Amino acid sequence: MKLYTAVNQNMTMRQILKKKLSTFPIVWNTYQAVKVQFKRLWLLTYFLRDIINAYRNMYWPLHLKSNLQLTSELLFQFHKIEKGLVMPGPRRFFGQEPARAVINLLNTWDLKGLPLGDPVYLGALETLHAYKERLQSESLDKNDKVLSYVQSFLINHPTRTRLLATPHQLVSMNSDIANNPHHFDELVSIRRSVRSFTSMEVPREIIKHTVGLAQLSPSACNRQPCRVYLITDDIKKNALLALQNGNNGFGHSIPALAVITSDSAAFFDASERHEPYVDGGLFSMTLMYALSAQGLATCCLNWCVSPDKDVALRNILPLADSEVVIMLMAIGYPETDVLVPRSPRKSTDNVLVEVF
Numbered sequence: 001m002k003l004y005t006a007v008n009q010n011m012t013m014r015q016i017l018k019k020k021l022s023t024f025p026i027v028w029n030t031y032q033a034v035k036v037q038f039k040r041l042w043l044l045t046y047f048l049r050d051i052i053n054a055y056r057n058m059y060w061p062l063h064l065k066s067n068l069q070l071t072s073e074l075l076f077q078f079h080k081i082e083k084g085l086v087m088p089g090p091r092r093f094f095g096q097e098p099a100r101a102v103i104n105l106l107n108t109w110d111l112k113g114l115p116l117g118d119p120v121y122l123g124a125l126e127t128l129h130a131y132k133e134r135l136q137s138e139s140l141d142k143n144d145k146v147l148s149y150v151q152s153f154l155i156n157h158p159t160r161t162r163l164l165a166t167p168h169q170l171v172s173m174n175s176d177i178a179n180n181p182h183h184f185d186e187l188v189s190i191r192r193s194v195r196s197f198t199s200m201e202v203p204r205e206i207i208k209h210t211v212g213l214a215q216l217s218p219s220a221c222n223r224q225p226c227r228v229y230l231i232t233d234d235i236k237k238n239a240l241l242a243l244q245n246g247n248n249g250f251g252h253s254i255p256a257l258a259v260i261t262s263d264s265a266a267f268f269d270a271s272e273r274h275e276p277y278v279d280g281g282l283f284s285m286t287l288m289y290a291l292s293a294q295g296l297a298t299c300c301l302n303w304c305v306s307p308d309k310d311v312a313l314r315n316i317l318p319l320a321d322s323e324v325v326i327m328l329m330a331i332g333y334p335e336t337d338v339l340v341p342r343s344p345r346k347s348t349d350n351v352l353v354e355v356f
């Protein structure tokens, strides 16, 4: 009796209640079932943050204020013309609406005094020049729906940037690339997630070069929503890693941490709500391969966190409200003879579905 009281004194009310409930199987099972459902419902509140993000940041008609949104819409619009310029089949009139939109956006760019040497601005001008030339050379705009409008704009914007001339011939793989030891198949086969790094610093030039390569990844309408935050400062790195649950046992050995983000403001409305993640995944993969090709090792670190941790990350890094975190990435030189898990892949027969 004495022992029973002593145990009870150390138990919280909740524990006592649970203990009591567990003696009634029907009540106990109902309690467990309700608890599971509550947990499931509670986890759905995580979506609230996505909803708020989409509401705040993903609606161009109201939000075309930031430079990022201007850049994104400009890319989006002139990409429609770029695509029109390469379509197969007989040449047809196209691009009237996007051409007008591009001119409006370029005028806004001028008014805002944004840099005139920016590749997006220059690329848009090149596209308009190519469009004008196509309309003229093929006499596609017989009723002058847009040609003179484009012409008069270009008279005041005569800059040409041959390097950005569009369209251009697809470069085919030459034998040098095919014979390179880092041929793609090999690169893909040898990359593995590494969880043990030397303390050797990761050269900035390599990071810059590989981020440049990652920028060549495809993105929806070429809007390029990704950004890479590189953290090497120990205090910030440790604070970020403390928020993440997948680096136990090796976080301390990570010399450089990248936080890869994608900006939802680059997307026109909530119908595109998944695009930041799709583009972010493609970008991250290219970055990983580019780093592997330079002899560096990586390990993706999931950002599957509760909203409060996401807020905590934003207190450490200067993310825009519209940026979503795609993943964290450990980057460094692997320890000599480092071991990695085998991580077998499923049979390709379970992945490739040939539909006849």
Ligand SMILES: Cc1cc2nc3c(=O)[nH]c(=O)nc-3n(C[C@H](O)[C@H](O)[C@H](O)COP(=O)(O)O)c2cc1C
Binding pocket: 191, 192, 193, 194, 195, 245, 246, 247, 299, 300, 301, 302, 303, 327, 340, 343
């Ligand atoms: C989005 C994503 C998140 C990941 N998060 C973690 C993580 O938090 N911790 C970790 O040790 N590995 C993480 N990984 C690595 C995977 O475990 C690893 O890619 C997978 O097991 C396949 O192994 P491999 O990369 O060596 O081929 C992550 C991978 C991806 C793509």
